Amino acid sequence: MDIVRCGWSEKDDLYRKYHDEEWGKAVYDDETFFEFLVLESFQAGLSWHTILKKRENFKEAFDNFNYKKIANYSEDKVEELMSNAGIIRNRLKILATINNAQRFQEVQKEFGTFSIYIWSFVAGKIIVNHPKTLKEVPATTEISDALSKDLKKRGFKFLGSTVVYAHMQATGMVNDHLVDCIFK
Template sequence: MAPAAETTGLIQHPDGLTRCWWPGADQLYIAYHDEEWGVPEHDGRALYEKLILDGFQAGLSWITILRRRENFRRAFAGFDPEAIARFTEEDVARLMGDAGIIRNRAKILGAITSARAFLAIEERGPGFARFLWDAVDGRPIQARPQSRADIATETEASRRLARALKAEGFSFCGPTIVHAFMQATGMVNDHLVGCHRHAACAALAGETP
């Protein structure tokens, strides 16, 4: 990483675009940064999937999970909460034997209990997506970080949402995990101001950069 990136957090790439530092030169990571991270997500199932994957990330890097995401989708029934909520001990054993995912029993069991919590929220309405987005009053927070030092690892909003999720029965949803989830799903626009995606994500949220 160039010395300037260590301070500012910005990298000028060969394609002429300036990006946040964290994807490095990994093409899969760059595509995720450019196409997904920070884009406001309002689909409940997709939000459930991302929250579960962020839980599996705990103690690991996100690229480790990203490289296994399709394996996770196959193993976890396309992250269909209704299907996962019915998983049995046989399914847990199957998942523990699947080398294509992260084989952590507590996290696997957490995904199952979280699926049941998701369904409970959906049943009583107005749904999981609304439950999450209410934490930011339905509008993405425009953080406008100027450098790496300006990007928080947790916030008061992520602490509130983490408490709300735990109260509903979700697992592996501490404030740091929840903040990463909020960044990824566009609840918070934490692209650096100099990154080419900062303005694009602000525009998707109906905001000016």
Template sequence: MKRCAWAYNDELREYHDHIWGQPQHDEVMLYRMLILEGLQAGLSWDIVLKKEKAYEQALDHFEYEKIAKYNEDKYQELMQTPLLIKNKLKMKAIITNAQAFIKVQDEFKSFDHYIWSYVNFKPIKHHYHSSSEVPAFDELSQLISKDLKKRGFKFVGPTIIYSYLQAIGIYNDHEIDCDLY
């Protein structure tokens, strides 16, 4: 199989082949990817993927309703959990974002409806020859980032949101010679 150049190891190939660029509409998956993309800030995606299973176990399988109710004791427990990234702001953002996620669901009936309405519910297929052509952010990721921040989300800057749009398949940024393009 011909893949995008960035899928150079087993974890990245698995992610590339089965998640990245595939339209996601499951609420738990949309929350999960938002959290993982936020965790990536300042790190490589490879590091985050290697820790994904540990996060899945520690965060009740990314069930945002449970996470939204985490208290200070649970936060402290998470900060002591092996394999998790020990960044206080990122850890607090996981809980804050679960609460904000639920508020968006209440307003729009689903987070899926909220996020996909930005593109009239249709993926956007870009035509890049290599990952070096892909922008770090664009007008849409800036717009969504600004709105999410206004709604109380953390770690949702324009670059993180651009990556999120790729991860959930709103953007198909597979390179044109990739079999998944």
């Protein structure tokens, strides 16, 4: 019997593994939320496949996505990152990552955890959609609009509504597996 997955995940083994093991699975720990915020913000304007291929390089370059360390990166570290061919060398996105690490910690101080903050936008419940085709999966929703607007108000960067919706899908706040997908 063939395994039926969401069509987008059939590009290669990397995509299949990501789809099967991570995408749409509920995340509650702040470290994973931050990792996906970094990856999603770098993905803006690029393909997710490009980011997944470079994920391990990002992990190494950004100190295992340790937001406490990243929040204190110096200009020397920025220059080191700019010379790292293993990641996306975009100064604005690198600076945004440092900024977002600082804002991330502010949210933690206010809410106790980033997880509590972000899950509040969906009342702590996974939104389960039942799309039949990829065309039925939205790029943004009213919730991603509201979350993006709130993140921007808090000073986060490179987290527009489309990026935020992708983040919600990646971290399982939204389940957009197609109805015929075995992982729905």
